[in-house]
Amino acid sequence: MKLGIVGLPNVGKSTLFNAITNAGAEVANYPFCTINPNIAMVAVPDFRLNFLKKLYNAKKIIPAAVEFVDIAGLVKGAANGEGLGNQFLTHIRESAAIVHVIRCFENKNITHVMGEVNPIKDIEIIDTELILSDLDMISRKLERLEKSVRLDDKKKIVEKHLAIKIKAHLELGKPARILTLDDEEKEILKNFFLITAKPTLYVCNVSENNLPLMKNKYTEIVKEKSKAENAQTISICAKIESELTELSEKDRDIFLKDLGFMESGLNRLIRASYELLDLSVFLTAGEKEVRAWTIRKGILAPQAAGVIHSDFEKSFIRAEVMSFDDLFKFGNEKAVKEVGLLRSEGKEYLVKDGDIIKFKLNA
Helix, strand or coil, X not given: CEEEEEXXXXXXXXXXXXXXXXXXXXXXXXXXXXXXXXXXXXXXCCHHHHHHHHHHCCCCEECCEEEEEECCCCCCCHHXXXXXXXXXXXXXXXXXXXXXXXXXXXXXXXXXXXXXXXXXXXXXXXXXXHHHHHHHHHHHHHHHHHXXXXXXXXHHHHHHHHHHHHHHHHHCCCCHHXXXXXXXXXXXXHHHCCHHHCCEEEEEECCHHHCCCCCCHHHHHHHHHHHCCCCEEEEECHHHHHHHCCCCHHHHHXXXXXXXXXXXXHHHHHHHHHHHCCEEEEEEECCCCEEEEEXXXXXXXXXXXXXXXXXXXXXXXXXXXXXXXXXXXXCCHHHHHHCCCCEXXXXXXXXXXXXXXXXXXXX
8 A cells, every 4th residue: 555645845744754764755844855665564563463363363564554755745725747847746646545635733943835824825825736737647648539439439438538527526626535426437447547536634744732632723623624525534744653663662652652642643544545545454463474355345255355365366276264352252173163153154254354364265
């Protein structure tokens, strides 16, 4: 899963990136400090893996992972080459979702590229650049369709009508993700690769003064906007998250508790991203390894097997399944089996988050 972190310069993007990836991206108080996108893979925190490793005496743990891409701060006119230009919009287009960091704090010592703290205005600047980029792409797509569509090609005709519909929507200054589409149109839309069609998570970067509630007048405004456009919102203090990375695990837990938090901003960000993309995790466990596998919610057991290896979906016979909660409650696999909670499931089984699965396959 790749998440593209975007936002205006000096909103705290690179500070947040450093905090959640500990990758050391450069941070400075001037626009365009980030010239090339910083990329880092982050292990998804999951206490279940340590429990399983100990229970099965596994040699290693392989957690699920999230790829964060810290993209240079966009400015007004980026779609037309201003600032660092359209080249960086390509990195956003390749992401599964957009993490839009918004400045929701006041600090006279940190320059705001637009001269004032105004989250809605900041969002609109970024949205405008993404919409303009999508308009360029959909216009070129429409040109190709106009030349290639035949009267007997029903699929291409539907595609053309959808492109016209989206173009008109974008021209109104509205992102593609808020356009009402039927299931067929949603499937076709995936092949248009539009940035504004991607799920979006607004991250309100607040100051230490807003702890532990993590809200202020700016965050409330952003929440209201997100509700109207099928987006999600969380609040994080990037400065605090950055300080957490410098502490040991024990001191980090104490610090979080003193701040009134049960978990770090990283955990909340990843969890929110999974919810945004409708993802869940199933587990495999044995002496060789304990591993977490990221899947779309609602997929069937053979498809889950295919996540491990494409051939496994074709050779699927059945799956032995137990939930992590049951295993944790009863202590071991034998006890789970004795109470009838270790199940044999077939091809129609819908995999659930926290399922521990052993796949039985054709040789």
